[in-house]
Amino acid sequence: PAQDENGNPMHVAWFEPEHHIVRAASGFFMERFSNMRWAILTPDCSVLWDQECLQWGPGATAAQAPGPDAGEALWLAYYQSTFNPARLKEQAMLREMPRRYWKNLPETQLISGLVAGARSRTGDMLAAQPGARRA
Structure with missing residues (x-):
């Protein structure tokens, strides 16, 4: 996985949903992967889970996601x-x-x-x- 600013493992996914679903789906990922640091990047918005709270950010491009690992x-x-x-x-x-x-x-x-x-x-x-x- 990628690393966050402190060098901790960070799982990052790039996705292009057909609909604005990131906010609705983020709770599922927060519960399912609560012990992992992760981020989901989409063209419309991004969400980061730091194991404490969800943080929302602007959209991203596929080029901003880390490459295959x-x-x-x-x-x-x-x-x-x-x-x-x-x-x-x-x-x-x-x-x-x-x-x-x-x-x-x-x-x-x-x-x-x-x-x-x-x-x-x-x-x-x-x-x-x-x-x-x-x-």
């Missing part, structure tokens, strides 16, 4: 390792997370490659089953 690399590795090509349902995936949200999710950079290889990986898994017919 080791936590993001770990998340991408986890996402890739748990992707099950035999259970791929592209339409269901798109219903749950429409493409318009993909720009805010680091794992979406992996989806095209994972989907492209899913059918051949599924075939390989089926062929590797004991007693499977081989063509």
Whole structure:
């Protein structure tokens, strides 16, 4: 994570919500992540939790958010390792997370490659089953 002005870990997220939801959603994040210092940056406003109170600030740009860190690399590795090509349902995936949200999710950079290889990986898994017919 990034660090605050005292060198303490600070988790920072950049998001572009379609609606003005940061104030309404901030209570959830305050309760869920009360033991962490965090900030959410959006084009319209920003919010910082310092483990004592929420602090509101002006909007930000994506360039003002810190770049990817080791936590993001770990998340991408986890996402890739748990992707099950035999259970791929592209339409269901798109219903749950429409493409318009993909720009805010680091794992979406992996989806095209994972989907492209899913059918051949599924075939390989089926062929590797004991007693499977081989063509």
